[in-house]
Amino acid sequence: MNHDMKNLPYTPQNFKDLADTPVGKELWSFLTSEGNLIRMETATMLERAAVEPLSQGLVSEFGESVRDDRTKQMIGHMARQIMDAMGYEVDRSALRITRPSLFTSGTTYRAKGSSGRQMKITREQREAWVRNTKNSPFNMWLDNQVRDEKGVLDLDKLYAVAKSHGLDKRYDSLNPGQQRMNIGVQLRKLVDPSLYADLA
Structure with a gap:
């Protein structure tokens, strides 16, 4: 999949007021970085919400205030546009996230045109993926x-x-x-x- 999203524009719609702030721009830059694109894609392969593996990095980068509900909603909105640009479509919306996370629910995705849920992931891979990191x-x-x-x-x-x-x-x-x-x-x-x- 394409991991070069540096020139992808964000269409904020109802989040324009927040998207136009410095933190809005930095959040978009954070989400479209190659490492986070890979994290979202890996989460998709694990049949997890795309935003789930971003939690620790978001808190580390932006502080505890990133837990603000509207900010999290905008992050989900951004993630949907990014996943679409990478060739994914919505699989399940509002999937409950049961592990400790910045998010309580999120959207899962699948490759466009596929039925999804085909890749098998080992327990070790899952555990490595959900490991927490400290605040910055x-x-x-x-x-x-x-x-x-x-x-x-x-x-x-x-x-x-x-x-x-x-x-x-x-x-x-x-x-x-x-x-x-x-x-x-x-x-x-x-x-x-x-x-x-x-x-x-």
Whole structure:
């Protein structure tokens, strides 16, 4: 299957407001990276929801705020367009995801024109595929500064950290989680990795 989706445009439809933000653009870039295309395709071969193997990478890259329901819906919307471009069609919608995941349900796909559910996967392959990874050092570094001891996001602290690194733009029209993601995406490019290297 084609794993070069760098020039594939996203058609946001009802998600235009979120898709036009920095985090929306970064999410599309994240989903269309070759590694994640392979993950979605592998999930399809395993008869799992295409978004399921992306959970840990999404949290690692974008932080806990990626758990926002509307953001997850947009990710599913993006995934459907990507899978279509790779030659897949919807097999089952709203398949329940029983393993710990960012998503509680997702869509499974099959190759266009096929009946699907033909490939056999070993137990070891399944276990390797669902293995979890830790949160990224960058997100740990940022969350330590902008969340209280109960994990509640403090927007004043978030924008103070942003300002200290030269970011003045605000995203007050978005919910707090989406604001955290948009600031985080931009800060990741500006913050010296040595500031959070010891958290790795």
